[in-house]
Amino acid sequence: xxxxxxxxxxxxxxxxxxxxxxxxxxxxxxxxxxxxxxxxxxxxxxxxxxxxxxxxxxxxxxxxxxxxxxxxxxxxxxxxxxxxxxxxxxxxxxxxxxxxxxxxxxxxxxxxxxxxxxxxxxxxxxxxxxxxxxxxxxxxxxxxxxxxxxxxxxxxxxxxxxxxxxxxxxxxxxxxxxxxxxxxxxxxxxxxxxxxxxxxxxxxxxxxxxxxxxxxxxxxxxxxxxxxxxxxxxxxxxxxxxxxxxxxxxxxxxxxxxxxxxxxxxxxxxxxxxxxxxxxxxxxxxxxxxxxxxxxxxxxxxxxxxxxxxxxxxxxxxxxxxxxxxxxxxxxxxxxxxxxxxxxxxxxxxxxxxxxxxxxxxxxxxxxxxxxxxxxxxxxxxxxxxxxxxxxxxxxxxxxxxxxxxxxxxxxxxxxxxxxxxxxxxxxxxxxxxxxxxxxxxxxxxxxxxxxxxxxxxxxxxxxxxxxxxxxxxxxxxxxxxxxxxxxxxxxxxxxxxxxxxxxxxxxxxxxxxxxxxxxxxxxxxxxxxxxxxxxxxxxxxxxxxxxxxxxxxxxxxxxxxxxxxxxxxxxxxxxxxxxxxxxxxxxxxxxxxxxxxxxxxxxxxxxxxxxxxxxxxxxxxxx
Numbered sequence: 001x002x003x004x005x006x007x008x009x010x011x012x013x014x015x016x017x018x019x020x021x022x023x024x025x026x027x028x029x030x031x032x033x034x035x036x037x038x039x040x041x042x043x044x045x046x047x048x049x050x051x052x053x054x055x056x057x058x059x060x061x062x063x064x065x066x067x068x069x070x071x072x073x074x075x076x077x078x079x080x081x082x083x084x085x086x087x088x089x090x091x092x093x094x095x096x097x098x099x100x101x102x103x104x105x106x107x108x109x110x111x112x113x114x115x116x117x118x119x120x121x122x123x124x125x126x127x128x129x130x131x132x133x134x135x136x137x138x139x140x141x142x143x144x145x146x147x148x149x150x151x152x153x154x155x156x157x158x159x160x161x162x163x164x165x166x167x168x169x170x171x172x173x174x175x176x177x178x179x180x181x182x183x184x185x186x187x188x189x190x191x192x193x194x195x196x197x198x199x200x201x202x203x204x205x206x207x208x209x210x211x212x213x214x215x216x217x218x219x220x221x222x223x224x225x226x227x228x229x230x231x232x233x234x235x236x237x238x239x240x241x242x243x244x245x246x247x248x249x250x251x252x253x254x255x256x257x258x259x260x261x262x263x264x265x266x267x268x269x270x271x272x273x274x275x276x277x278x279x280x281x282x283x284x285x286x287x288x289x290x291x292x293x294x295x296x297x298x299x300x301x302x303x304x305x306x307x308x309x310x311x312x313x314x315x316x317x318x319x320x321x322x323x324x325x326x327x328x329x330x331x332x333x334x335x336x337x338x339x340x341x342x343x344x345x346x347x348x349x350x351x352x353x354x355x356x357x358x359x360x361x362x363x364x365x366x367x368x369x370x371x372x373x374x375x376x377x378x379x380x381x382x383x384x385x386x387x388x389x390x391x392x393x394x395x396x397x398x399x400x401x402x403x404x405x406x407x408x409x410x411x412x413x414x415x416x417x418x419x420x421x422x423x424x425x426x427x428x429x430x431x432x433x434x435x436x437x438x439x440x441x442x443x444x445x446x447x448x449x450x451x452x453x454x455x456x457x458x459x460x461x462x463x464x465x466x467x468x469x470x471x472x473x474x475x476x477x478x479x480x481x482x483x484x485x486x487x488x489x490x491x492x493x494x495x496x497x498x499x500x501x502x503x504x505x506x507x508x509x510x511x512x513x514x515x516x517x518x519x520x521x522x523x524x525x526x527x528x529x530x531x532x533x534x535x536x537x538x539x540x541x542x543x544x545x546x547x548x549x550x551x552x553x554x555x556x557x558x559x560x561x562x563x564x565x566x567x568x569x570x571x572x573x574x575x576x577x578x579x580x581x582x583x584x585x586x587x588x589x590x591x592x593x594x595x596x597x598x599x600x601x602x603x604x605x606x607x608x609x610x611x612x613x614x615x616x617x618x619x620x621x622x623x624x
């Protein structure tokens with residue numbers, strides 16, 4: 001058998017990289033390889049269309065195994081089990097307890113409770129946790145920062161009184177003053193003094209992490225992947241420094257830190273992000289702990305991944321399920337410790353029972369049907385993933401070092417530099433969405449032509465525990481802008497819905513069959529994003545016939561769709577015959593555009609148009 005295998009391998013000669021490139025160049029028929037096939041990422045590096053084993057020759061982390069420092073391949077060695085987590089906002093302890101017990105019977109094995117600081121009491125905790133066995137369930141808590149120590153003391157007391165095995169319990173308390181500063185714009189750095197007392201309060205619960213890095217906030221504010229990575233590392237390093245300065249051992253401090261990270265729709269890049277994050281965090285912890293970190297679990301990064309809210313949409317909201325499913329797959333394949341799937345209806349309502357059920361099942365499907373929990377680091381050895389991991393690590397490390405050189409994450413937060421950098425990225429992404437350089441399926445690309453909002457209104461994002469004091473005080477620092485990517489398109493479409501009449505956009509298709517169909521399809525998608533009713537057609541013999549049909553259809557907009565060469569023949573006669581009875585648009589940017597403008601034609605839509613601003617202008621012309 002071995003001889004046959006050897007013969008099989010020697011029978012075929014492996015092509016070289018240059019031979020592949022030569023073949024690709026032939027197939028491109030003269031097109032520019034760099035422009036057509038090389039992807040320039042937002043992270044600042046290029047991704048090639050293919051990779052080979054030789055591309056991994058200099059990557060040292062490729063030789064490590066799962067469960068080994070620097071943990072690029074994950075913390076687990078024999079499975080890829082993760083906690084299926086569901087967060088519950090606690091307004092009433094008894095109601096939240098009933099909901100928790102219900103979802104625990106439906107596949108959840110991790111609970112996240114968000115409770116008000118004013119509710120933290122012995123009786124409240126006892127009611128909330130009644131009937132829940134913490135040795136079998138990961139329990140996570142979030143309350144106002146100044147009540148975290150009190151909550152920790154109550155939990156330890158409650159668990160001790162119940163006789164639970166304290167050393168076996170797993171969970172967390174979300175203490176993150178820096179995250180509060182980014183979210184609310186309030187300088188609460190004085191609360192950092194509570195960090196050591198919080199760790200001391202949880203000394204009987206070694207499995208509880210209580211210092212949180214909530215970089216999911218950055219993801220939900222439009223951060224690029226390398227930004228979340230680099231800032232999360234700096235954020236964690238800041239807490240390590242603060243804790244060790246306060247007298248906590250570096251090993252103990254590292255074991256108490258938990259990373260709550262976002263995960264966006266960029267499938268392979270997100271897998272690589274988590275792998276790079278573990279690798280870099282292990283190196284950071286080693287600088288604090290020393291070489292003991294090489295064989296100590298303290299250098300392991302523990303991550304709870306949250307699917308993104310930034311790319312969710314109000315219109316065509318079931319597409320959110322597609323987004324969150326691929327995001328969940330990225331997180332699972334990247335070997336995180338727990339996952340929270342954001343319900344698809346969160347942009348416009350408090351998640352319904354149905355939406356929460358679907359969110360749970362999205363994870364259960366990956367476990368029970370796809371068996372993602374069975375294999376450790378499936379992506380390990382993939383030439384592309386390994387390259388992305390290394391490239392992202394380099395860019396994230398550059399950002400981490402820049403923050404450190406500027407004085408550290410706390411200082412940069414207080415200076416407003418972190419929030420400003422993320423908000424700048426958010427602005428860039430909104431500009432890219434406006435020009436369709438960043439697609440939002442169902443919003444600026446392939447919108448549902450017939451959908452209406454049915455009374456849905458966008459909800460404002462709330463990232464921290466809100467208090468009356470927060471509402472009353474103005475922000476002292478720049479804070480994160482969590483305006484979703486689709487928000488401006490949704491505002492536009494909702495304003496169209498409120499109009500006395502839904503605008504009708506009529507496609508006057510004429511001339512070259514292929515070009516008129518292509519441009520009609522483009523125009524329908526372009527204009528339907530504003531909520532217009534679009535009417536496509538098979539084609540007209542004359543422009544007069546097309547205009548008459550448009551007016552009969554009560555059209556507010558007439559879009560002539562033809563080839564560039566034929567616009568010189570058809571556009572001006574159609575415009576003149578329409579005679580201002582509807583808004584006239586030319587689909588495309590023909591060479592004769594200046595001549596058409598000289599004839600009085602003002603409106604053109606094409607791939608380089610700013611879709612959002614163009615549609616706003618059309619609404620204004622239509623009196624909307």
